[in-house]
Amino acid sequence: MTSVPSELYQHNYNQFSSTSMKNLDNTEEIISNKTQRELGIIEKLCSTYGFVYCCHRDGRYFFHFSEYKNDITQAKIGDVVEFEIIIDKRKQKPVAINIIPVSSEIIGENRVEGTIAVVARQQLLNNGFDEINFIPDGKVTYVKKGETYFLPYDITDLQDSSISIKVGDQVTFNVGQDRRTNQFFARNIELIKNINSPIATIKRYRGVISTMKDSFGFIEREDALKEIFFHITEFGPNIATNIIQPGVEVEFDIQDRHNKEVAINIVILPKGTVQFDEIDKTPYIGRILQTLQNKPKKSNETLTGRLLYDTIDNKMSELSFGERDRCGLYTLLENDIVQFVIAKDKRDGMMRATQISLLDQSFLKSKEHREMSITICDEENNLQRPDRLITKLKSINFDENKRQKLIIVRQPRNADEKSKGFTSIRIERAPGVLIKNQQ
CATH class of the missing domain: 2.40.50.140 (Nucleic acid-binding proteins)
Known part of the structure; x- marks a missing residue:
């Protein structure tokens, strides 16, 4: 569940908040207001006018700089503002007036106790203003009146970023609400109990990456005869993506997401650690x-x-x-x-x-017919092979320091009606010489 009980909040917010959380829950009082304040974002600024986009309804409204109640030179695109809407008598179009800059987020004063469910790894990029649709990858979970809630957070929400937190750590935090999207977040997170203490221990699991596709894959578990899903971001930012391949041995935690188990906090292990x-x-x-x-x-x-x-x-x-x-x-x-x-x-x-x-x-x-030959490697001039073999032979790397023979086995009769010719290949060590053309 992602919604947050309103009793988590105090009602004394900053001076720019025109409506308290109590009033937000009271629809009748909002309807009775003669002039309702809207929340929006400055979308465009010109020489003497601009446009604001309403956050909670589909609307884009013109405004004149004279309606901006603070220093207009400090205003920039992406700023969150509150405004009223009236109808321009001349053009009969809605315009924004009484524009006031406000904070984009409301943060409650009550501290809430919870547990780290997913460790945040991704940080919000600061490119001038907050991205409205950005949802951090970290998750904090807590229980209120028998219901479990999950709140996202990012690295900057930790009060002490130098402390390493893990899944299962107990923390306290404030609940924040983005006024533009009504999305709730965990803010000002403080660690109160680490899982390394004797009280709390979480089992780690091991396995081998079995398949990979794009940014996700599956791990064959060492403890159970089944596979588990993982996303590549669970390896952390310091692991090169080309290292994450089938056959790599890993250690991980298991988390339940949407009634499905997924692997998180994945660490690469030395080869030979996992034994099935x-x-x-x-x-x-x-x-x-x-x-x-x-x-x-x-x-x-x-x-x-x-x-x-x-x-x-x-x-x-x-x-x-x-x-x-x-x-x-x-x-x-x-x-x-x-x-x-x-x-x-x-x-x-x-x-x-x-x-x-x-x-x-x-x-x-065996009565199978075998061919033996000396392999010659020429880097510049590739030898011409018969057409029937050129598409059938596999690419084989020979070791110059070892003597080898190549045996080509004819396809058994009726083994595959669609295949003809030489398909089976065998290689074994045998007396002989591997010749390489010297340039």
Whole structure:
């Protein structure tokens, strides 16, 4: 809830306020006034006249400088003013008179106790006057008469900006209302209890960024078998956006927004900190039963491959595996002989094969046709390849210090009716020489 009870306010506001909060709640008294004061913003200033835009109704009114009750030379575009509206007898058009500059915000005197819900990171840019529609990214929450309220705040609302505040910190503040938009804010925030005290502790969560799109993404949680949404601004202003990529390990808090959990106060962790699995280091030998599927039947199905292996008690057992469980980017085919270890997911206890490597026995037993060649790198003159291979080969980086062989595997018959030619690629170390053209 974002509305604020009127009892939070005192009724003695600054001298420019023409109507008290009590009168704002009394519609009959407003209607009975012969001349109602309007709130507006100076929109344009010319040589001897200007225009004001009404904040609470769709209207733009002409005014003469003689109607401005303060020093007109001090007036500027964007200033908040109060004025009356009359009909010009000559032109029969409404004009603004009795114009008085006023404060754009009303701040109550009562101090309210609350809790930091979202730490403010964005600061209002001062470009001459306040932006009317600017809503700070910080949030303070408090409870009044059984109802929970959320008020926005920015960095400048902290009484002591040198003190670092965190989600869950207890604070006191004044409630302010922007008279132009009727939006409420938390002002003059003072810290009274830090979450680092023994009384208040908040659990931190860890995970790995799984997907990114534009300015938001999802984190795969370490404690639960599900993902959580995050916005890139939760990393803070000191983190370069190009660092925030899938695979990055993070620590974060969880907040409920609109009945959905989101990750906040995100911190990047060293690689290897987050562990989803308990890995048995014992190596096993197995045979591929089902290859990885490019388009699984279910969108959330990631472990589409299956292999068969001998257990310790000489029983045949099956394990699933996914795209990230291979040690290399080579294609695994049916009946390939592989070596692997067994991983157990700490979240749900599910077993799978991981660290899968292709063994030489696969090529000894397989009848697939293989081609071997020496790779030559020429930086200036690119070698002409057959048209049928140029769009099928993947981009591969070879290490000049390692001897490698490239094996191109022909597409199995009826594996994919729409695909023909050479699609499967395997790379493994083998005796040979990598030649580079010296300039």
